[in-house]
Amino acid sequence: MPAPAVLREVFLAYRARRGEEDDGFLFEDAGGPLTRLDVLVYRSAELTTFATIGMAAREMPATPGPGGGGRAELHYVRRARLTRAEEHAIAVRLANLAIHPFLTGTPVDWGHMVGLGDDFPVLPGCRAVFLAGPLSPDAVDYVHTREGPVRILNVVPITDAERDLGRGMSPLDFARYLLDKRDLYT
Template identity: 65%
Template sequence: MSAPAVLRDVFHAYRDRAEEDDGFLFEDDQAPINRLDVLVYRPTSTVDLTSFATIGMAAQQMPAKPRPGGAARAEQLSGGGARAELRLRRRGSLSRPEEHAIAVQLANLAIHPFLAGSRLSWGHMIGFGGDFPTFPGCPSVLLAGPLSDDDPDYVQTGDGPVRLINVVPITDAERDRGRELPPVDFARSLRESVDIFAERPDAISRG
């Protein structure tokens, strides 16, 4: 079966920026998303980052539970939307088992809204049962919008815009701080205080 047109549009938008080096395929006929690809872009001579991007989450619209008055407007302002894909960047080169571990966690996160019945939006923070792979001391993630001036926020497709959500692993202390700040201010403070694409030495030493 050919991929839905929306996913082809997302793939071509990715390819317009760079060609992937590798990828991981997750298939499960019983899962909310039957097929999900996680593309891997390895470091180059100019960019010391391993990047990951999902394709498959946008095949269907994320469900949304009814919320009290004003929630629809708040979700729109925080990056709410019916279709989305995930991105993550990690400083330096990784082994293939490490790449696979990150891809698995992204695949698990991609099906979360379909299991929970609520959309993922910029500014959300989600905790896991353990540390995010290759980010020791970071058991949670911040879902963020663009992290730099050249970061895209949406991919335009024939089925409408597909929001791009950046997954940023965070420590418990960072998550506590995030509860006290507006999402945009929290994301900015993180970028100014730490390398959000690398493990946190303080968190490792405490562990």
């Protein structure tokens, strides 16, 4: 079955911006909320970048209040060269995070925090993630498609202490705090 047009558009936007991916991981589940999800891997001298394609195949559930519904994809950047096993573990975590809104009936958006239950791969002590908008002036916020905008959610692993602190701050203030206090990619 061919990929939905919205996913082809996201893929082409990634290609136009980053070029061809260096690697990728495919997750398929005919009975799952997303039947196919790809996690593309881009490697450079300093960074390993992960980008999902498949989450935007469906609109997230809408709930009352701001930020409900819409389409999204996940990005995660790590300042390190990783082993293939580490890349796979991160891809699995991102795939599980991508289906989270569809399993729980709760959309995710910029400024949301999601508990993971255990550590984010290669980052001991980070048992939650903060989903951020663009983290630099040249970062992408949306991919514009014929189906509408696809929001890019930047995955920032956080510790329990950071999560507790973030609960008492606005999402924008928490993002600024994180940017000021540490390198979000290490």
